[in-house]
Amino acid sequence: MSHTRNQNSTPFPNGSEVEISSNDNGFRGAWYSGTVIKPKNNNKNLMIVEYKTLMADESGTKPLRETLDVIQLRPLPPRDKGDRDFKFSEEVDAYYNDGWWEGVVTAVLPGDRYSVFFRATREQLEFGKSELRIHREWVYGEWVPPVEDEQQEASISVDLKISSNDKFQKGQSVEVSSDEEGFQGAWFAATVIEQLSTGKFKIEYKFLRNDDDTAFITEEVDSNHIRPCPPNEMIDQFRLYEEVDALYNDGWWVGVIFKVLGRQRYEVFFRDTSEEIVFKQSELRRHVEWINGKWVSSSSVCNPIHRQIK
Known part of the structure:
Protein backbone atom coordinates (compact mmCIF):
# COMPACT_ATOMS: atom_id res chain seq x y z
CA MET A 1 0.00 0.00 0.00
CA LEU A 76 -1.98 11.49 24.06
CA PRO A 77 -5.21 9.43 24.03
CA PRO A 78 -7.97 10.51 26.44
CA ARG A 79 -8.06 8.77 29.79
CA ASP A 80 -10.87 6.32 30.44
CA LYS A 81 -13.56 7.55 32.80
CA GLY A 82 -13.80 5.96 36.24
CA ASP A 83 -12.87 2.45 37.28
CA ARG A 84 -13.72 0.75 34.01
CA ASP A 85 -14.10 -2.99 33.55
CA PHE A 86 -13.23 -4.60 30.24
CA LYS A 87 -15.31 -7.21 28.45
CA PHE A 88 -14.55 -10.41 26.58
CA SER A 89 -13.43 -9.73 22.96
CA GLU A 90 -13.13 -5.97 23.57
CA GLU A 91 -10.26 -4.22 21.77
CA VAL A 92 -7.74 -2.76 24.21
CA ASP A 93 -4.22 -1.39 24.41
CA ALA A 94 -1.97 -3.20 26.90
CA TYR A 95 1.11 -1.63 28.48
CA TYR A 96 4.00 -3.99 27.77
CA ASN A 97 7.74 -3.49 27.24
CA ASP A 98 7.49 0.29 27.73
CA GLY A 99 4.75 0.81 25.14
CA TRP A 100 1.04 0.34 24.42
CA TRP A 101 0.23 -2.65 22.20
CA GLU A 102 -3.11 -3.35 20.53
CA GLY A 103 -4.84 -6.57 21.58
CA VAL A 104 -8.15 -8.32 22.21
CA VAL A 105 -9.47 -9.45 25.60
CA THR A 106 -9.84 -13.24 25.43
CA ALA A 107 -10.72 -13.94 29.08
CA VAL A 108 -11.93 -12.04 32.14
CA LEU A 109 -10.02 -13.44 35.13
CA PRO A 110 -10.47 -13.11 38.91
CA GLY A 111 -8.84 -10.20 40.69
CA ASP A 112 -9.39 -7.60 37.94
CA ARG A 113 -7.06 -9.41 35.57
CA TYR A 114 -7.47 -10.12 31.88
CA SER A 115 -5.99 -12.39 29.23
CA VAL A 116 -5.12 -10.43 26.07
CA PHE A 117 -4.34 -11.78 22.59
CA PHE A 118 -2.00 -9.82 20.29
CA ARG A 119 -2.68 -10.31 16.60
CA ALA A 120 0.76 -9.12 15.49
CA THR A 121 2.71 -11.76 17.44
CA ARG A 122 -0.07 -14.34 18.02
CA GLU A 123 0.79 -14.18 21.74
CA GLN A 124 -1.60 -14.30 24.69
CA LEU A 125 -0.53 -12.59 27.93
CA GLU A 126 -2.15 -11.67 31.27
CA PHE A 127 -2.58 -8.07 32.50
CA GLY A 128 -4.10 -6.18 35.41
CA LYS A 129 -6.86 -3.64 34.86
CA SER A 130 -4.46 -0.72 35.40
CA GLU A 131 -2.31 -1.97 32.50
CA LEU A 132 -5.15 -1.74 29.97
CA ARG A 133 -6.99 1.08 28.22
CA ILE A 134 -9.67 1.35 25.52
CA HIS A 135 -8.16 1.01 22.06
CA ARG A 136 -8.66 4.15 19.98
CA GLU A 137 -7.37 5.34 16.62
CA TRP A 138 -6.38 8.94 15.81
CA VAL A 139 -7.93 9.48 12.37
CA TYR A 140 -7.69 12.93 10.78
CA GLY A 141 -7.94 14.84 14.03
CA GLU A 142 -10.63 12.67 15.65
CA TRP A 143 -10.47 9.84 18.17
CA VAL A 144 -12.22 6.70 16.92
CA PRO A 145 -14.32 5.66 18.77
CA PRO A 146 -15.23 9.18 19.90
CA VAL A 147 -14.54 9.83 23.56
CA GLU A 148 -18.11 10.74 24.46
CA ASP A 149 -19.60 7.67 22.77
CA GLU A 150 -16.92 5.04 23.39
CA GLN A 151 -18.04 1.58 22.31
CA GLN A 152 -21.78 1.23 22.15
CA GLU A 153 -22.12 -2.36 21.06
CA ALA A 154 -21.33 -5.49 22.98
CA SER A 155 -18.62 -7.70 21.60
CA ILE A 156 -19.56 -10.74 19.60
CA SER A 157 -18.07 -14.21 19.60
CA VAL A 158 -18.66 -16.10 16.38
CA ASP A 159 -19.90 -19.53 17.41
CA LEU A 160 -17.76 -21.59 15.11
CA LYS A 161 -15.20 -24.02 16.49
CA ILE A 162 -12.59 -25.96 14.58
CA SER A 163 -9.88 -28.15 16.04
CA SER A 164 -7.72 -26.00 18.31
CA ASN A 165 -4.63 -28.17 17.96
CA ASP A 166 -3.63 -26.49 14.68
CA LYS A 167 -3.44 -29.84 12.84
CA PHE A 168 -4.49 -28.84 9.36
CA GLN A 169 -5.19 -31.56 6.84
CA LYS A 170 -3.61 -32.05 3.42
CA GLY A 171 -5.65 -30.20 0.80
CA GLN A 172 -7.38 -27.96 3.38
CA SER A 173 -8.01 -24.34 2.42
CA VAL A 174 -6.38 -21.97 4.93
CA GLU A 175 -5.14 -18.42 5.27
CA VAL A 176 -1.49 -17.54 5.84
CA SER A 177 0.16 -14.42 7.25
CA SER A 178 3.68 -13.17 6.63
CA ASP A 179 6.30 -11.18 8.55
CA GLU A 180 7.94 -9.96 5.34
CA GLU A 181 8.14 -6.22 4.77
CA GLY A 182 5.14 -5.02 2.77
CA PHE A 183 3.02 -8.08 3.63
CA GLN A 184 2.64 -7.69 7.40
CA GLY A 185 -0.91 -7.53 8.66
CA ALA A 186 -2.48 -9.31 5.68
CA TRP A 187 -3.85 -12.84 5.27
CA PHE A 188 -3.49 -14.75 1.99
CA ALA A 189 -5.49 -17.74 0.75
CA ALA A 190 -3.53 -20.99 0.49
CA THR A 191 -3.82 -24.78 0.44
CA VAL A 192 -2.05 -27.14 2.83
CA ILE A 193 0.30 -29.50 0.98
CA GLU A 194 1.58 -31.40 4.03
CA GLN A 195 2.53 -31.10 7.69
CA LEU A 196 6.29 -31.44 8.15
CA SER A 197 8.12 -33.33 10.89
CA THR A 198 9.28 -29.98 12.31
CA GLY A 199 5.67 -29.08 13.08
CA LYS A 200 5.55 -26.54 10.27
CA PHE A 201 3.20 -26.73 7.30
CA LYS A 202 4.08 -26.67 3.63
CA ILE A 203 1.49 -24.57 1.81
CA GLU A 204 0.78 -23.34 -1.71
CA TYR A 205 -0.70 -19.89 -2.19
CA LYS A 206 -3.85 -19.68 -4.31
CA PHE A 207 -3.15 -16.30 -5.91
CA LEU A 208 0.51 -15.41 -5.27
CA ARG A 209 2.79 -16.54 -8.11
CA ASN A 210 6.57 -16.70 -8.49
CA ASP A 211 8.63 -14.01 -10.23
CA ASP A 212 8.45 -15.59 -13.69
CA ASP A 213 4.71 -16.31 -13.28
CA THR A 214 5.10 -20.03 -14.02
CA ALA A 215 3.69 -21.44 -10.75
CA PHE A 216 2.03 -20.56 -7.48
CA ILE A 217 4.43 -19.85 -4.60
CA THR A 218 4.98 -22.63 -2.03
CA GLU A 219 6.28 -21.93 1.46
CA GLU A 220 6.86 -23.45 4.89
CA VAL A 221 4.98 -21.68 7.71
CA ASP A 222 4.66 -22.29 11.45
CA SER A 223 1.39 -22.61 13.35
CA ASN A 224 1.40 -18.93 14.34
CA HIS A 225 1.10 -17.92 10.68
CA ILE A 226 -1.68 -20.26 9.54
CA ARG A 227 -5.39 -20.43 10.35
CA PRO A 228 -8.62 -21.85 8.87
CA CYS A 229 -10.59 -19.74 6.40
CA PRO A 230 -12.94 -17.35 8.27
CA PRO A 231 -16.69 -18.07 8.22
CA ASN A 232 -18.49 -16.87 5.11
CA GLU A 233 -21.03 -14.42 6.50
CA MET A 234 -23.75 -12.53 4.65
CA ILE A 235 -23.56 -8.85 5.68
CA ASP A 236 -26.39 -6.51 4.67
CA GLN A 237 -24.38 -3.37 5.33
CA PHE A 238 -21.21 -2.40 7.16
CA ARG A 239 -21.37 0.39 9.74
CA LEU A 240 -19.32 3.52 10.20
CA TYR A 241 -16.12 2.77 12.20
CA GLU A 242 -16.65 -0.99 11.95
CA GLU A 243 -13.45 -3.04 11.65
CA VAL A 244 -13.29 -5.01 8.41
CA ASP A 245 -10.93 -7.00 6.19
CA ALA A 246 -10.54 -5.61 2.67
CA LEU A 247 -9.43 -7.66 -0.35
CA TYR A 248 -6.45 -5.79 -1.81
CA ASN A 249 -3.39 -7.01 -3.75
CA ASP A 250 -4.47 -10.67 -3.41
CA GLY A 251 -4.73 -10.51 0.40
CA TRP A 252 -7.10 -9.49 3.18
CA TRP A 253 -5.97 -6.36 5.06
CA VAL A 254 -7.56 -5.10 8.30
CA GLY A 255 -9.01 -1.59 8.19
CA VAL A 256 -11.80 0.60 9.57
CA ILE A 257 -14.79 1.94 7.65
CA PHE A 258 -14.75 5.72 8.02
CA LYS A 259 -17.22 6.69 5.31
CA VAL A 260 -20.32 4.88 4.05
CA LEU A 261 -20.92 5.72 0.38
CA GLY A 262 -23.86 4.93 -1.87
CA ARG A 263 -24.31 1.83 -4.02
CA GLN A 264 -22.73 -0.48 -1.40
CA ARG A 265 -19.36 1.22 -1.50
CA TYR A 266 -17.21 2.23 1.47
CA GLU A 267 -14.07 4.20 2.20
CA VAL A 268 -11.75 2.13 4.38
CA PHE A 269 -8.93 3.59 6.49
CA PHE A 270 -5.78 1.49 7.04
CA ARG A 271 -4.05 2.44 10.28
CA ASP A 272 -0.63 1.03 9.36
CA THR A 273 -0.27 3.24 6.27
CA SER A 274 -2.77 6.05 7.01
CA GLU A 275 -4.22 5.30 3.59
CA GLU A 276 -7.89 5.35 2.59
CA ILE A 277 -9.29 3.32 -0.33
CA VAL A 278 -12.81 2.82 -1.71
CA PHE A 279 -14.10 -0.77 -1.80
CA LYS A 280 -17.27 -2.49 -2.96
CA GLN A 281 -19.21 -4.48 -0.39
CA SER A 282 -18.21 -7.72 -2.12
CA GLU A 283 -14.55 -6.86 -1.41
CA LEU A 284 -15.09 -6.58 2.36
CA ARG A 285 -15.76 -8.97 5.21
CA ARG A 286 -16.18 -8.56 8.97
CA HIS A 287 -12.85 -8.72 10.80
CA VAL A 288 -12.46 -11.70 13.12
CA GLU A 289 -9.50 -13.25 14.95
CA TRP A 290 -8.69 -16.97 15.30
CA ILE A 291 -8.09 -17.37 19.05
CA ASN A 292 -7.94 -20.64 21.00
CA GLY A 293 -9.68 -22.64 18.29
CA LYS A 294 -12.60 -20.32 17.61
CA TRP A 295 -13.38 -17.14 15.73
CA VAL A 296 -13.70 -14.02 17.87
CA SER A 297 -14.92 -10.66 16.62
CA SER A 298 -13.43 -7.50 18.07
CA SER A 299 -15.87 -4.92 19.35
CA SER A 300 -17.48 -2.90 16.60
CA VAL A 301 -16.41 0.71 16.89
CA CYS A 302 -19.79 2.30 16.40
CA ASN A 303 -20.78 5.96 16.52
CA PRO A 304 -24.57 6.37 16.48
CA ILE A 305 -24.29 10.02 15.45
CA HIS A 306 -22.33 9.00 12.31
CA ARG A 307 -20.01 11.98 12.53
CA GLN A 308 -17.81 12.38 9.49
CA ILE A 309 -14.05 12.37 10.01
CA LYS A 310 -12.67 15.69 8.83
Whole structure:
Protein backbone atom coordinates (compact mmCIF):
# COMPACT_ATOMS: atom_id res chain seq x y z
CA MET A 1 0.00 0.00 0.00
CA SER A 2 1.19 3.50 -0.72
CA HIS A 3 1.53 6.25 1.88
CA THR A 4 -1.18 8.93 1.85
CA ARG A 5 -0.52 12.07 3.89
CA ASN A 6 -3.28 14.25 5.29
CA GLN A 7 -2.59 17.56 3.62
CA ASN A 8 -4.52 19.46 6.31
CA SER A 9 -2.49 18.09 9.20
CA THR A 10 -0.48 20.57 11.24
CA PRO A 11 2.79 19.79 12.97
CA PHE A 12 2.83 19.38 16.73
CA PRO A 13 4.25 22.44 18.54
CA ASN A 14 7.59 22.14 20.28
CA GLY A 15 7.19 20.55 23.70
CA SER A 16 3.96 18.71 22.79
CA GLU A 17 3.32 15.50 24.73
CA VAL A 18 2.64 12.82 22.11
CA GLU A 19 2.56 9.11 21.43
CA ILE A 20 4.98 7.75 18.85
CA SER A 21 4.73 4.77 16.52
CA SER A 22 7.70 3.01 14.98
CA ASN A 23 8.24 1.08 11.76
CA ASP A 24 11.26 -0.77 13.15
CA ASN A 25 11.04 -4.56 13.45
CA GLY A 26 9.99 -5.59 16.94
CA PHE A 27 8.37 -2.22 17.65
CA ARG A 28 5.76 -2.03 14.89
CA GLY A 29 2.23 -1.82 16.25
CA ALA A 30 3.10 -0.18 19.57
CA TRP A 31 2.76 3.41 20.77
CA TYR A 32 5.36 5.04 23.03
CA SER A 33 5.06 8.25 25.03
CA GLY A 34 7.38 11.09 24.10
CA THR A 35 7.89 14.81 23.58
CA VAL A 36 8.26 16.84 20.37
CA ILE A 37 11.59 18.68 20.42
CA LYS A 38 11.43 20.62 17.14
CA PRO A 39 11.00 20.19 13.36
CA LYS A 40 13.97 18.76 11.47
CA ASN A 41 15.66 21.53 9.46
CA ASN A 42 12.37 23.53 9.47
CA ASN A 43 10.66 20.67 7.62
CA LYS A 44 7.14 20.56 9.09
CA ASN A 45 6.73 16.91 8.05
CA LEU A 46 9.82 15.69 9.94
CA MET A 47 9.95 16.04 13.72
CA ILE A 48 12.70 15.39 16.25
CA VAL A 49 11.15 13.56 19.20
CA GLU A 50 12.42 12.30 22.54
CA TYR A 51 11.02 9.10 24.07
CA LYS A 52 10.07 8.93 27.74
CA THR A 53 10.52 5.18 28.21
CA LEU A 54 13.06 4.19 25.52
CA MET A 55 16.72 4.96 26.24
CA ALA A 56 19.69 5.46 23.94
CA ASP A 57 22.26 4.02 26.37
CA GLU A 58 22.51 0.79 28.35
CA SER A 59 22.61 2.62 31.67
CA GLY A 60 19.15 4.05 31.00
CA THR A 61 20.08 7.67 31.64
CA LYS A 62 19.86 9.16 28.11
CA PRO A 63 16.41 9.23 26.48
CA LEU A 64 16.32 8.08 22.87
CA ARG A 65 15.84 10.77 20.23
CA GLU A 66 14.70 10.13 16.66
CA THR A 67 13.65 12.05 13.56
CA LEU A 68 10.24 10.79 12.44
CA ASP A 69 7.56 11.60 9.92
CA VAL A 70 4.77 13.62 11.54
CA ILE A 71 2.34 10.87 10.50
CA GLN A 72 3.98 8.65 13.15
CA LEU A 73 2.86 11.02 15.94
CA ARG A 74 -0.49 11.52 17.63
CA PRO A 75 -1.76 13.34 20.77
CA LEU A 76 -1.98 11.49 24.06
CA PRO A 77 -5.21 9.43 24.03
CA PRO A 78 -7.97 10.51 26.44
CA ARG A 79 -8.06 8.77 29.79
CA ASP A 80 -10.87 6.32 30.44
CA LYS A 81 -13.56 7.55 32.80
CA GLY A 82 -13.80 5.96 36.24
CA ASP A 83 -12.87 2.45 37.28
CA ARG A 84 -13.72 0.75 34.01
CA ASP A 85 -14.10 -2.99 33.55
CA PHE A 86 -13.23 -4.60 30.24
CA LYS A 87 -15.31 -7.21 28.45
CA PHE A 88 -14.55 -10.41 26.58
CA SER A 89 -13.43 -9.73 22.96
CA GLU A 90 -13.13 -5.97 23.57
CA GLU A 91 -10.26 -4.22 21.77
CA VAL A 92 -7.74 -2.76 24.21
CA ASP A 93 -4.22 -1.39 24.41
CA ALA A 94 -1.97 -3.20 26.90
CA TYR A 95 1.11 -1.63 28.48
CA TYR A 96 4.00 -3.99 27.77
CA ASN A 97 7.74 -3.49 27.24
CA ASP A 98 7.49 0.29 27.73
CA GLY A 99 4.75 0.81 25.14
CA TRP A 100 1.04 0.34 24.42
CA TRP A 101 0.23 -2.65 22.20
CA GLU A 102 -3.11 -3.35 20.53
CA GLY A 103 -4.84 -6.57 21.58
CA VAL A 104 -8.15 -8.32 22.21
CA VAL A 105 -9.47 -9.45 25.60
CA THR A 106 -9.84 -13.24 25.43
CA ALA A 107 -10.72 -13.94 29.08
CA VAL A 108 -11.93 -12.04 32.14
CA LEU A 109 -10.02 -13.44 35.13
CA PRO A 110 -10.47 -13.11 38.91
CA GLY A 111 -8.84 -10.20 40.69
CA ASP A 112 -9.39 -7.60 37.94
CA ARG A 113 -7.06 -9.41 35.57
CA TYR A 114 -7.47 -10.12 31.88
CA SER A 115 -5.99 -12.39 29.23
CA VAL A 116 -5.12 -10.43 26.07
CA PHE A 117 -4.34 -11.78 22.59
CA PHE A 118 -2.00 -9.82 20.29
CA ARG A 119 -2.68 -10.31 16.60
CA ALA A 120 0.76 -9.12 15.49
CA THR A 121 2.71 -11.76 17.44
CA ARG A 122 -0.07 -14.34 18.02
CA GLU A 123 0.79 -14.18 21.74
CA GLN A 124 -1.60 -14.30 24.69
CA LEU A 125 -0.53 -12.59 27.93
CA GLU A 126 -2.15 -11.67 31.27
CA PHE A 127 -2.58 -8.07 32.50
CA GLY A 128 -4.10 -6.18 35.41
CA LYS A 129 -6.86 -3.64 34.86
CA SER A 130 -4.46 -0.72 35.40
CA GLU A 131 -2.31 -1.97 32.50
CA LEU A 132 -5.15 -1.74 29.97
CA ARG A 133 -6.99 1.08 28.22
CA ILE A 134 -9.67 1.35 25.52
CA HIS A 135 -8.16 1.01 22.06
CA ARG A 136 -8.66 4.15 19.98
CA GLU A 137 -7.37 5.34 16.62
CA TRP A 138 -6.38 8.94 15.81
CA VAL A 139 -7.93 9.48 12.37
CA TYR A 140 -7.69 12.93 10.78
CA GLY A 141 -7.94 14.84 14.03
CA GLU A 142 -10.63 12.67 15.65
CA TRP A 143 -10.47 9.84 18.17
CA VAL A 144 -12.22 6.70 16.92
CA PRO A 145 -14.32 5.66 18.77
CA PRO A 146 -15.23 9.18 19.90
CA VAL A 147 -14.54 9.83 23.56
CA GLU A 148 -18.11 10.74 24.46
CA ASP A 149 -19.60 7.67 22.77
CA GLU A 150 -16.92 5.04 23.39
CA GLN A 151 -18.04 1.58 22.31
CA GLN A 152 -21.78 1.23 22.15
CA GLU A 153 -22.12 -2.36 21.06
CA ALA A 154 -21.33 -5.49 22.98
CA SER A 155 -18.62 -7.70 21.60
CA ILE A 156 -19.56 -10.74 19.60
CA SER A 157 -18.07 -14.21 19.60
CA VAL A 158 -18.66 -16.10 16.38
CA ASP A 159 -19.90 -19.53 17.41
CA LEU A 160 -17.76 -21.59 15.11
CA LYS A 161 -15.20 -24.02 16.49
CA ILE A 162 -12.59 -25.96 14.58
CA SER A 163 -9.88 -28.15 16.04
CA SER A 164 -7.72 -26.00 18.31
CA ASN A 165 -4.63 -28.17 17.96
CA ASP A 166 -3.63 -26.49 14.68
CA LYS A 167 -3.44 -29.84 12.84
CA PHE A 168 -4.49 -28.84 9.36
CA GLN A 169 -5.19 -31.56 6.84
CA LYS A 170 -3.61 -32.05 3.42
CA GLY A 171 -5.65 -30.20 0.80
CA GLN A 172 -7.38 -27.96 3.38
CA SER A 173 -8.01 -24.34 2.42
CA VAL A 174 -6.38 -21.97 4.93
CA GLU A 175 -5.14 -18.42 5.27
CA VAL A 176 -1.49 -17.54 5.84
CA SER A 177 0.16 -14.42 7.25
CA SER A 178 3.68 -13.17 6.63
CA ASP A 179 6.30 -11.18 8.55
CA GLU A 180 7.94 -9.96 5.34
CA GLU A 181 8.14 -6.22 4.77
CA GLY A 182 5.14 -5.02 2.77
CA PHE A 183 3.02 -8.08 3.63
CA GLN A 184 2.64 -7.69 7.40
CA GLY A 185 -0.91 -7.53 8.66
CA ALA A 186 -2.48 -9.31 5.68
CA TRP A 187 -3.85 -12.84 5.27
CA PHE A 188 -3.49 -14.75 1.99
CA ALA A 189 -5.49 -17.74 0.75
CA ALA A 190 -3.53 -20.99 0.49
CA THR A 191 -3.82 -24.78 0.44
CA VAL A 192 -2.05 -27.14 2.83
CA ILE A 193 0.30 -29.50 0.98
CA GLU A 194 1.58 -31.40 4.03
CA GLN A 195 2.53 -31.10 7.69
CA LEU A 196 6.29 -31.44 8.15
CA SER A 197 8.12 -33.33 10.89
CA THR A 198 9.28 -29.98 12.31
CA GLY A 199 5.67 -29.08 13.08
CA LYS A 200 5.55 -26.54 10.27
CA PHE A 201 3.20 -26.73 7.30
CA LYS A 202 4.08 -26.67 3.63
CA ILE A 203 1.49 -24.57 1.81
CA GLU A 204 0.78 -23.34 -1.71
CA TYR A 205 -0.70 -19.89 -2.19
CA LYS A 206 -3.85 -19.68 -4.31
CA PHE A 207 -3.15 -16.30 -5.91
CA LEU A 208 0.51 -15.41 -5.27
CA ARG A 209 2.79 -16.54 -8.11
CA ASN A 210 6.57 -16.70 -8.49
CA ASP A 211 8.63 -14.01 -10.23
CA ASP A 212 8.45 -15.59 -13.69
CA ASP A 213 4.71 -16.31 -13.28
CA THR A 214 5.10 -20.03 -14.02
CA ALA A 215 3.69 -21.44 -10.75
CA PHE A 216 2.03 -20.56 -7.48
CA ILE A 217 4.43 -19.85 -4.60
CA THR A 218 4.98 -22.63 -2.03
CA GLU A 219 6.28 -21.93 1.46
CA GLU A 220 6.86 -23.45 4.89
CA VAL A 221 4.98 -21.68 7.71
CA ASP A 222 4.66 -22.29 11.45
CA SER A 223 1.39 -22.61 13.35
CA ASN A 224 1.40 -18.93 14.34
CA HIS A 225 1.10 -17.92 10.68
CA ILE A 226 -1.68 -20.26 9.54
CA ARG A 227 -5.39 -20.43 10.35
CA PRO A 228 -8.62 -21.85 8.87
CA CYS A 229 -10.59 -19.74 6.40
CA PRO A 230 -12.94 -17.35 8.27
CA PRO A 231 -16.69 -18.07 8.22
CA ASN A 232 -18.49 -16.87 5.11
CA GLU A 233 -21.03 -14.42 6.50
CA MET A 234 -23.75 -12.53 4.65
CA ILE A 235 -23.56 -8.85 5.68
CA ASP A 236 -26.39 -6.51 4.67
CA GLN A 237 -24.38 -3.37 5.33
CA PHE A 238 -21.21 -2.40 7.16
CA ARG A 239 -21.37 0.39 9.74
CA LEU A 240 -19.32 3.52 10.20
CA TYR A 241 -16.12 2.77 12.20
CA GLU A 242 -16.65 -0.99 11.95
CA GLU A 243 -13.45 -3.04 11.65
CA VAL A 244 -13.29 -5.01 8.41
CA ASP A 245 -10.93 -7.00 6.19
CA ALA A 246 -10.54 -5.61 2.67
CA LEU A 247 -9.43 -7.66 -0.35
CA TYR A 248 -6.45 -5.79 -1.81
CA ASN A 249 -3.39 -7.01 -3.75
CA ASP A 250 -4.47 -10.67 -3.41
CA GLY A 251 -4.73 -10.51 0.40
CA TRP A 252 -7.10 -9.49 3.18
CA TRP A 253 -5.97 -6.36 5.06
CA VAL A 254 -7.56 -5.10 8.30
CA GLY A 255 -9.01 -1.59 8.19
CA VAL A 256 -11.80 0.60 9.57
CA ILE A 257 -14.79 1.94 7.65
CA PHE A 258 -14.75 5.72 8.02
CA LYS A 259 -17.22 6.69 5.31
CA VAL A 260 -20.32 4.88 4.05
CA LEU A 261 -20.92 5.72 0.38
CA GLY A 262 -23.86 4.93 -1.87
CA ARG A 263 -24.31 1.83 -4.02
CA GLN A 264 -22.73 -0.48 -1.40
CA ARG A 265 -19.36 1.22 -1.50
CA TYR A 266 -17.21 2.23 1.47
CA GLU A 267 -14.07 4.20 2.20
CA VAL A 268 -11.75 2.13 4.38
CA PHE A 269 -8.93 3.59 6.49
CA PHE A 270 -5.78 1.49 7.04
CA ARG A 271 -4.05 2.44 10.28
CA ASP A 272 -0.63 1.03 9.36
CA THR A 273 -0.27 3.24 6.27
CA SER A 274 -2.77 6.05 7.01
CA GLU A 275 -4.22 5.30 3.59
CA GLU A 276 -7.89 5.35 2.59
CA ILE A 277 -9.29 3.32 -0.33
CA VAL A 278 -12.81 2.82 -1.71
CA PHE A 279 -14.10 -0.77 -1.80
CA LYS A 280 -17.27 -2.49 -2.96
CA GLN A 281 -19.21 -4.48 -0.39
CA SER A 282 -18.21 -7.72 -2.12
CA GLU A 283 -14.55 -6.86 -1.41
CA LEU A 284 -15.09 -6.58 2.36
CA ARG A 285 -15.76 -8.97 5.21
CA ARG A 286 -16.18 -8.56 8.97
CA HIS A 287 -12.85 -8.72 10.80
CA VAL A 288 -12.46 -11.70 13.12
CA GLU A 289 -9.50 -13.25 14.95
CA TRP A 290 -8.69 -16.97 15.30
CA ILE A 291 -8.09 -17.37 19.05
CA ASN A 292 -7.94 -20.64 21.00
CA GLY A 293 -9.68 -22.64 18.29
CA LYS A 294 -12.60 -20.32 17.61
CA TRP A 295 -13.38 -17.14 15.73
CA VAL A 296 -13.70 -14.02 17.87
CA SER A 297 -14.92 -10.66 16.62
CA SER A 298 -13.43 -7.50 18.07
CA SER A 299 -15.87 -4.92 19.35
CA SER A 300 -17.48 -2.90 16.60
CA VAL A 301 -16.41 0.71 16.89
CA CYS A 302 -19.79 2.30 16.40
CA ASN A 303 -20.78 5.96 16.52
CA PRO A 304 -24.57 6.37 16.48
CA ILE A 305 -24.29 10.02 15.45
CA HIS A 306 -22.33 9.00 12.31
CA ARG A 307 -20.01 11.98 12.53
CA GLN A 308 -17.81 12.38 9.49
CA ILE A 309 -14.05 12.37 10.01
CA LYS A 310 -12.67 15.69 8.83
